[in-house]
Amino acid sequence: MTPVHQERRRRLMAAMVEDGSDAILVYGNAWQCDYLRYVTDFPPLEGEVLALFFVDGQTRLFVETAADATRAKVEVPYADVVHCEDLTGDVCVELGRLGNRSVRSAPASLMPYGISGADLPIDVEDGTPLIDKLLLIKSPIEIEAVRRAAEIADRGYKIFMEACQVGRAEYELVAEIETFFREAGCPENFMIVGSGGVEVRGMHPPGERRIQAGDLVTTELTPAVDGYYAQVCRTLVVGEPSKAQLSAFDVYIEAVEAGNAILKAGVTASEVAKAENDVFRKYDLGIYCTSEYTRVRGHGVGLFVDNPPHILEDVQTVLPAGSTVIVHPNTYHPDVGYMVLGEAAVVTEDGYETFCTLPRELLSVAA
Amino acid sequence: MRRGLLAWDEAEVSATALDARVERCQAAMVTARFDALLVYNNFPRPAAVSWLTHFVPYWSQGVLLVPKSGAPEYFVSLSPRVAGWIDETSHMGAVISTPRLGVDLAKRLEGEKRIGVVELNRLPGGVAKPLIDGLNGATLEDATAMYRSVRHPADDAEIAITRKAASLAQSCLDNALSSNNYTHTGPLTAAIEGPARLAGAEEVLVEFAADLADNTALRRIDGNLPLGDRYALRLSLAYKGHWVRIGLTQDNHTIDVASWLIANLDAALAGEGTEKIAVAQVQFEACIGSPPLSVMEALPDGATGVVNFTLLIDGNTHLTTVPVLSSDGAIIRLT
Numbered sequence: 001m002t003p004v005h006q007e008r009r010r011r012l013m014a015a016m017v018e019d020g021s022d023a024i025l026v027y028g029n030a031w032q033c034d035y036l037r038y039v040t041d042f043p044p045l046e047g048e049v050l051a052l053f054f055v056d057g058q059t060r061l062f063v064e065t066a067a068d069a070t071r072a073k074v075e076v077p078y079a080d081v082v083h084c085e086d087l088t089g090d091v092c093v094e095l096g097r098l099g100n101r102s103v104r105s106a107p108a109s110l111m112p113y114g115i116s117g118a119d120l121p122i123d124v125e126d127g128t129p130l131i132d133k134l135l136l137i138k139s140p141i142e143i144e145a146v147r148r149a150a151e152i153a154d155r156g157y158k159i160f161m162e163a164c165q166v167g168r169a170e171y172e173l174v175a176e177i178e179t180f181f182r183e184a185g186c187p188e189n190f191m192i193v194g195s196g197g198v199e200v201r202g203m204h205p206p207g208e209r210r211i212q213a214g215d216l217v218t219t220e221l222t223p224a225v226d227g228y229y230a231q232v233c234r235t236l237v238v239g240e241p242s243k244a245q246l247s248a249f250d251v252y253i254e255a256v257e258a259g260n261a262i263l264k265a266g267v268t269a270s271e272v273a274k275a276e277n278d279v280f281r282k283y284d285l286g287i288y289c290t291s292e293y294t295r296v297r298g299h300g301v302g303l304f305v306d307n308p309p310h311i312l313e314d315v316q317t318v319l320p321a322g323s324t325v326i327v328h329p330n331t332y333h334p335d336v337g338y339m340v341l342g343e344a345a346v347v348t349e350d351g352y353e354t355f356c357t358l359p360r361e362l363l364s365v366a367a
Numbered sequence: 368m369r370r371g372l373l374a375w376d377e378a379e380v381s382a383t384a385l386d387a388r389v390e391r392c393q394a395a396m397v398t399a400r401f402d403a404l405l406v407y408n409n410f411p412r413p414a415a416v417s418w419l420t421h422f423v424p425y426w427s428q429g430v431l432l433v434p435k436s437g438a439p440e441y442f443v444s445l446s447p448r449v450a451g452w453i454d455e456t457s458h459m460g461a462v463i464s465t466p467r468l469g470v471d472l473a474k475r476l477e478g479e480k481r482i483g484v485v486e487l488n489r490l491p492g493g494v495a496k497p498l499i500d501g502l503n504g505a506t507l508e509d510a511t512a513m514y515r516s517v518r519h520p521a522d523d524a525e526i527a528i529t530r531k532a533a534s535l536a537q538s539c540l541d542n543a544l545s546s547n548n549y550t551h552t553g554p555l556t557a558a559i560e561g562p563a564r565l566a567g568a569e570e571v572l573v574e575f576a577a578d579l580a581d582n583t584a585l586r587r588i589d590g591n592l593p594l595g596d597r598y599a600l601r602l603s604l605a606y607k608g609h610w611v612r613i614g615l616t617q618d619n620h621t622i623d624v625a626s627w628l629i630a631n632l633d634a635a636l637a638g639e640g641t642e643k644i645a646v647a648q649v650q651f652e653a654c655i656g657s658p659p660l661s662v663m664e665a666l667p668d669g670a671t672g673v674v675n676f677t678l679l680i681d682g683n684t685h686l687t688t689v690p691v692l693s694s695d696g697a698i699i700r701l702t
Binding site: 031208 | 370371372373374409410411412425426446447448449451452455456487488489490491492493495496499552553554556557560561564565567571572573574582584585586587588589590591603650658659660661662
C-alpha cells in the first residue's frame with residue numbers, strides 16, 4: 001500500500017468512526033474515480049467498479065471488466081476482488097448480507113440505478129458529503145503529488161509550444177504531448193484545445209484543423225501523478241501577438257490575479273469568482289462571465305480533473321487550507337476569440353502556493 | 368481520459384449507414400412495443416451512442432433519445448458552446464444542452480407509455496431519479512436485450528474501420544518493437560502511442576506484464592518499470608469509436624507463436640495446442656452494449672472483436688491477443 005493511500009485510509013476510517021458508519025459503498029469508472037480511488041486506490045481503466053469499504057479497513061472490490069479485475073488483484077492486493085457478470089446485482093446481494101449495519105454510499109449522482117433504485121433490505125444513506133470533505137482538504141503527501149503533477153504539466157506545456165507550428169493539425173499537437181507524458185511515466189492526462197481566431201468560442205478534443213499564422217491556440221493540460229491531477233491553462237499566439245490580442249489578454253491576467261489575490265483559507269468560491277468577474281465587468285465584458293460563454297471560473301483539482309468546488313458566484317463553499325484549486329477566467333473575448341489562463345494552486349492559511357513556473361502572459365511561438 | 372482525434376469522415380461511415388442502424392433499432396422498438404429508447408453515454412460507456420450516431424464523448428454525460436421514427440435527439444450535460452462541435456463530429460437530430468438530464472428527458476417523454484432503457488440498471492442515480500420522478504405514468508423497462516439483438520452483424524463501415532484500427536495498431540507495434548531495444552515501459556509506451564496518435568488514433572492504452580517471471584497480469588504502468596527478460600504487452604487502440612486490441616509476448620524461446628497462431632487459429636480457439644504450446648485460456652471480447660469491449664462466451668455472428676489467448680510454452684505464460692471478425696461461424700483474423 002502506498003504511503004498516500006495509507007494516509008487516506010487513516011483519515012477515512014477516522015471520519016467513518018465519527019460519522020457512526022460501519023461501511024461505505026463507493027462507485028468509480030474510467031472517467032471519474034475520485035471517490036473510488038480515495039477509498040481503495042484503484043483506478044479502473046475501462047469499465048465500472050464498486051467498492052465496499054468497512055470501518056475496520058476491509059475492502060471488497062466489485063469489478064465489471066475482466067481486465068480491470070486482473071489488474072486490481074495485483075495493484076490492490078489488500079482488497080478482495082470480485083469480477084462480476086452482474087455488477088449491480090452482485091453488489092445488492094452483498095448489501096443484503098450486511099444486516100442492520102450502518103451503510104453509506106457515494107457519490108449519489110453516479111450510483112447506478114440498479115443499486116440506488118433497488119428494494120434493499122437495509123437503508124443505505126448518502127455518504128457523499130463524508131467523502132467530499134476528505135477529497136477537499138489535501139494532506140501534505142497529497143499536495144506533494146499535486147506538486148509533481150504541476151511540474152510535469154509545465155514541462156508538457158513547453159513541449160506543446162514546440163509542437164505548435166503552422167500546418168500541424170490539432171491532434172498532432174496532442175500526440176506530441178501524450179508521447180512526452182508516456183515517456184516520462186505519466187499514464188494520464190486530460191486536455192482539450194482550441195485554435196483559430198475570433199470564431200473560436202471554446203475548447204474541445206483535438207480535431208483535424210491545421211494551425212495557421214496568427215492563430216490563438218488555447219489548451220488546458222491536466223496530467224496526473226499517483227492519481228492526482230494538476231492543471232495549467234495557457235494561450236499562445238502563432239506569430240507576433242497583435243495589439244488587440246495583447247490588450248484582450250490583459251483582462252485575463254488582471255482577472256486571474258484578482259481571483260488569486262483573495263485566495264486564502266476561509267474565502268468562498270463565490271468570492272473568488274466575483275473577484276475575477278468584477279474585472280471583466282469593469283471593462284464591460286460582464287456578459288462573457290455568463291454560462292453562455294463560460295462554464296466555470298475555476299474548480300478544484302485532485303483525484304479528479306474537475307473536483308468541487310466550482311468557482312462560480314453562486315457557490316458558497318468555503319475553501320479551507322489544503323484545498324487545491326485552479327482559478328481560470330477562461331472565456332470568449334469579442335475582439336479576439338477564446339482565451340484561457342490559470343494554474344493549480346494549494347490554498348494556505350494566508351494565501352496560496354502555486355507550483356507553476358510558466359509566466360502569466362500571452363505566449364507566442366514563431367509563425 | 369485522453370481522447371485524441373475525434374472527427375467524422377463520411378467516407379468512412381456515411382449518414383446513410385448511421386440512419387440504417389437507427390432504423391434497425393426502431394424496427395426492434397416496434398416489436399418490443401417501446402414508445403422511445405434511451406441510451407446513456409459517458410467516457411467509459413461511449414459505444415452504443417457512438418454506434419448509432421458516431422458521437423464519442425470526451426467529458427460529462429448524455430442520453431440519446433431514439434424516438435419511434437425520425438432522428439435521435441441527444442440530451443447532454445455539455446455547454447451549448449459545444450453543440451457545434453457535436454454537429455461536426457456526429458450525425459443526429461436535435462442536441463439539447465442541459466445540466467438537468469433527467470428532468471428535461473422526463474418533460475420530453477410526456478405522453479409516452481413504455482420507455483426502453485439500454486442497461487437500465489447502470490443508469491447513474493443523478494439521471495435516473497429525476498427522470499423517474501418526472502415521468503407521468505410512463506414505465507422504464509430494460510432494453511438491453513433488444514439493443515443486443517440489433518447490434519450485430521457489423522455493417523461494412525464498421526468492419527472497414529475496425530480493420531483500419533487493427534492495421535494501425537499492428538504497424539505501430541511492429542515499428543516500435545523493431546526500432547529499438549527497450550529496457551523500460553515508459554519509452555516503449557511512448558514509441559507505440561506517439562505514432563498511433565499521429566496517425567489519428569482516438570485512444571491508446573498500453574498495458575504491460577513487465578516481468579512475466581514475476582506476474583502475468585497486464586497493467587497500465589504509473590511510472591516507469593524495467594522490462595524483464597520475458598514481458599507481455601497489450602495495445603488497446605480506438606479509431607473513430609472502434610476498439611481493437613493486439614497483444615504479444617517478448618521472450619527468448621525459439622517458437623514463432625505469431626506464425627503458429629496464423630496457421631492454427633481454429634485449433635487454438637478450440638483449446639488445442641501442440642506438444643510445445645498449451646492453450647490455457649481463450650477469452651472473447653466484442654462490443655455488445657455501451658462498453659467498447661465486453662468479455663463473452665463466444666462472439667456474436669458477424670461481430671468484430673478480439674481473442675485473448677493465454678498460452679503455456681515450456682511451462683511459461685505467453686499472452687497473445689488478436690483482433691478478429693466472426694463470419695458465418697468462422698473466426699477470421701483482422702491483421
